[in-house]
């Protein structure tokens with residue numbers, strides 16, 4: 001048999017990536033197969049995304065006679081899989097797209113590591129419509145293809161059948177996941193969700209935050225078990241939970257009626273940090289978060305000094321603006337930093353022609369845009385005139401959109417605009433009277449703020465953590481207005497010292513840690 005390892009050595013990564021070929025490690029595949037075999041009368045098995053066939057290989061070790069159907073769309077891996085299972089007359093492999101075939105068959109067992117693609121294409125849209133029609137459910141246009149596999153497989157389960165899926169955990173905490181979770185609940189098949197929170201990646205070549213979903217079409221549908229495992233050794237605990245099913249022994253068992261498909265399911269498996277604190281208030285009472293300026297054509301609209309010279313565009317028609325997240329490396333963005341970026345010829349401006357244009361050079365640059373078809377792009381075609389920038393005043397605080405190492409807030413002391421790499425944070429009007437922007441920012445720098453925001457973040461398949469503006473608007477924060485004058489003063493004092501350390505390039509994090517301690521004393525339950 002050709003193993004996944006040999007296949008990965010032989011076939012280039014570009015090809016494997018094209019088909020999302022990331023293979024399930026055997027110990028994990030074994031756990032999933034064990035779940036299927038908990039049903040003592042398995043005579044048919046479906047593998048919707050066959051690959052080299054790890055699941056069938058393991059299943060046939062203990063159940064030789066099971067009738068297996070496998071799908072794959074890649075002719076290269078398909079040939080290898082066929083060779084691997086040549087001696088098994090009970091293994092039927094098909095070079096077909098699973099999502100568009102086999103709707104009429106039902107199976108006692110389904111096991112799958114479906115393909116995960118970041119982007120949505122036309123084919124997905126067709127598949128999405130197909131599944132909506134067949135399952136009579138609603139689905140968001142953003143639904144990722146891996147969840148379509150899952151939904152179809154649930155539909156194809158026989159009575160007493162079982163399914164095991166390993167998928168990115170993204171759908172548990174994203175908007176489109178709402179309908180998927182709804183179907184998991186209404187189909188009465190969800191039994192166990194095992195979330196991998198490994199420091200290392202589960203899959204060799206892909207950065208994924210994965211979850212195993214175990215399903216059964218039996219009568220034991222009252223409770224759902226959530227487990228988090230942090231290392232491969234904890235797989236043994238999962239084995240025990242699977243072995244004693246339908247008894248439930250997991251640490252985190254939740255009644256089905258309690259599960260709400262409309263919220264992020266992180267709330268059921270991860271301790272919510274906000275519960276550790278008292279006197280919380282909605283973040284939106286203090287500030288409003290909106291996305292940065294979207295130009296629709298950054299190459300055209302962004303300018304550096306050289307480009308401005310080349311096209312003789314006067315500064316009057318250039319809006320100072322931060323265009324890339326990497327240009328901001330400190331929590332305080334000062335006029336000095338901005339001047340340095342300008343000197344380094346970073347893109348620090350946006351073309352800002354205004355409505356009535358008379359300047360000849362500006363008119364010429366607009367003409368160039370027309371010739372390049374910039375006016376016909378998705379966003380520009382919706383504006384009138386097409387080159388007019390969104391009207392968004394500079395925000396006093398920015399927050400990073402994508403974060404790998406925790407949420408990043410920046411005090412925009414330079415008072416410049418920002419593109420969509422950052423969201424804008426505008427304090428609500430009464431904030432200035434109440435707590436003041438520096439106090440708010442001092443709070444945002446603390447670990448407490450970050451932990452509480454984390455309750456509301458969303459995850460992407462590749463481990464990136466993202467906050468949409470509304471994730472932050474709907475999050476909680478400590479109600480800073482209850483602080484007495486003295487405490488406010490001491491926080492602002494520590495904050496000023498921290499700022500000083502940053503400006504002098506000798507960051508002293510102890511000041512922020514002290515603010516954290518001050519807040520803990522007041523707010524910790």
Ligand SMILES: C[S@@+](CC[C@H](N)C(=O)[O-])C[C@H]1O[C@@H](n2cnc3c(N)ncnc32)[C@H](O)[C@@H]1O
Nearest residue numbers: 019022023024049050051072073074097098113
């Ligand atoms: C993530 S790999 C999993 C392979 C194997 N089952 C495992 O777990 O190691 C997904 C497999 O699905 C195949 N695939 C991609 N799109 C598919 C589709 N629409 N229908 C069937 N198979 C597909 C890929 O070629 C790839 O072999």
